[in-house]
Each structure stands twice: as structure tokens, then as C-alpha cells.
Amino acid sequence: MRRVSAARCKGALVATAAVLAAVVVPSGCSSSGSGCRSTSVRVAPPQVADVQAAFDVSATVTASGHPVAGVPVAVWGWGRPPGQTSELGGQLGSAVTGADGTATVHIPATVPGGALNSLNRLNGTEFVRVSAEAAAATVGGQAYCASKGEAPVACGSGRCMVGR
Numbered sequence: 817m818r819r820v821s822a823a824r825c826k827g828a829l830v831a832t833a834a835v836l837a838a839v840v841v842p843s844g845c846s847s848s849g850s851g852c853r854s855t856s857v858r859v860a861p862p863q864v865a866d867v868q869a870a871f872d873v874s875a876t877v878t879a880s881g882h883p884v885a886g887v888p889v890a891v892w893g894w895g896r897p898p899g900q901t902s903e904l905g906g907q908l909g910s911a912v913t914g915a916d917g918t919a920t921v922h923i924p925a926t927v928p929g930g931a932l933n934s935l936n937r938l939n940g941t942e943f944v945r946v947s948a949e950a951a952a953a954t955v956g957g958q959a960y961c962a963s964k965g966e967a968p969v970a971c972g973s974g975r976c977m978v979g980r
Contacts, residue, residue, distance in 0.1 A: 875920075877889065
């Protein structure tokens, strides 16, 4: 039987723990953004008079309460099929944050008998919420983490049925 000293085992355990700790991704950061600065996304609830009318979705990206310019933001719409609790999602568009940290995606009006807008991906559902995802980005030499936010949709008619 071979004896191994406790000090040797302890050293192996410390080395194993160090390797494992190196692959753990910090909470709130993307796997590609270790060491990135944490961000948050605030989505303004869109006021939709009618799902066929034009409207905007705005999302503001901040780090430590300060706006972050130059961050790509993807905006998604979410709809709930009748009689279901699950939701379907579709990307409505994307934009880059300006100096005030805000990215705005304009959803154009649906033209009767003409072009469809990006909201048509949710056809047959009740448009219930929007979400925005700020991508991990490096701006001015500073790495920022990816983050998400969401907001409910407020409809003038009470319900926003898409395609009906």
C-alpha cells in the first residue's frame, strides 16, 4: 500500500478547485465576457393604440446607473395564443444605444393589402409583452455584460390581437 501525504492531497485539491473556479462564469455575464461590467436594461412599456398602427419600443442600457452608448439591442415581441398560458416570441428589430443609453426600434404600421410589419410573426396571438436583450459589447475599451429586460404592452382597446 502506497502512502500519500495529506499536504500532497491538499495541494491537488487546491489546484483542482482553482481550475474549476476558472471555468465558472460570473452571474450576469456572458460566457464570452468574463470580467465584463454588469449592465441592466429598462424597457419602456409601449403604448399601442392598435396593433396595425405604428409604435416604438425603447430600451435603456445602464451600468452602475450610467447610460452606455454603442451597445447593440435586440427587441422581441411576445404573444399568447387564445386559451393558452405559453407565449410565442419573434424579433421585432434591433438598434444601437445612443449617448443617452437608449435604443429605439420603430414598428411601422401594417399597410392594408400591402407590406407586413415584424409584428406579423405573432399572427393569431394576443400581443402581451416586449423584451430587449443588450448584447455583450466592448465600448471604449470597457467590456460590458449582456443583460435583458421586459415590459408589458398597454393596448388602447384593452387587448392587442394580432392579425384579427
